[in-house]
Amino acid sequence: MSTNIAPAEAMHTESRRRDRPAWVPTIAAFATVALCVTAGNWQHRRMLEKEALQARVQHAATLLPVPLPDGVDDWTAWRFRQITATGEYDARRQILIDNKVHDGRAGFDVVTPLRLADGRAVLVDRGWIAGGPTRARLPHAPPPEGTITLRGRIDIPARDYYELGDRKAPAGAIWEHLDPARFAQASGIPVLPIVVEAVDSPLDAGLVRDWPRPDVGIERHIGYMVQWYTFAVMAAGLWLWFTLRRRRAPSRP
Secondary structure, eight states, rough: HHHHHHEEEEEEEHHHHHHHHHHHHHHHHHHHHHHHHHHHHHHHHHHHHHHHHHHHHHHTTOOOOOOSSSSSSSSSGGOEEEEEEEEOOOGGEEEEEEEEEEEEEEEEEEEEEEEESSSEEEEEEEEEOOOOSSSSSSOOOOOOOOOOOOOEEEEESOOOOSSOOOOOOOSSSSESHHHHHHHHHHHHOOOSEEEEEEOTTOOOOOOOOOOOOOOOOOOHHHHHHHHHHHHHHHHHHHHHHHHHHHHHSSOOO
């Protein structure tokens, strides 16, 4: 009689084993789903932030230029706004931002500090100029002399750029990145933490001023978001498929 009970107990144990999910794969699957959903949600939030930035850029383009404001602690709200500024260029502190390309030609952005009438100073990206035949011959782009009034667009240079070695200010006129804080340290001129991209600068011809709208990267975040959510669905689907397959597996004799 015991020989008949033993197989029945074995079958019952086998049935319970199939009905119970394997804990290690289950935990791994749920952890993967949670991680992918969290990453997808983060990309979704970044997408919404970039959409808000794009809307702010489009709105700023419709506003009339105003004088460069004073007493601003956070320039973020002024980014991409058109302004006017009056002052004199400091030609001695002019720098060239390297590795700038226009229509397939390599060149530089010409950046010159503008000393404002109220005593402040701001860096002005006067435009692009083609490079010379060799690095030893830099292009000549002197700023206009005397007091000028220009119209431009405010931008905030990125500070998370990568650079080999330490971040000491370059010794010469060629800079790899535009960093107002480093410029202020190197020149002794306390410039504002922004750059004005010149749109209309009188007596300052010969430079290309073709400022594209910033690429906020909304499509990239959408792609990453869909990718992470897809991974989450795949992980959940695989866990469900293996679990059902395991439960439906025939009992061993």
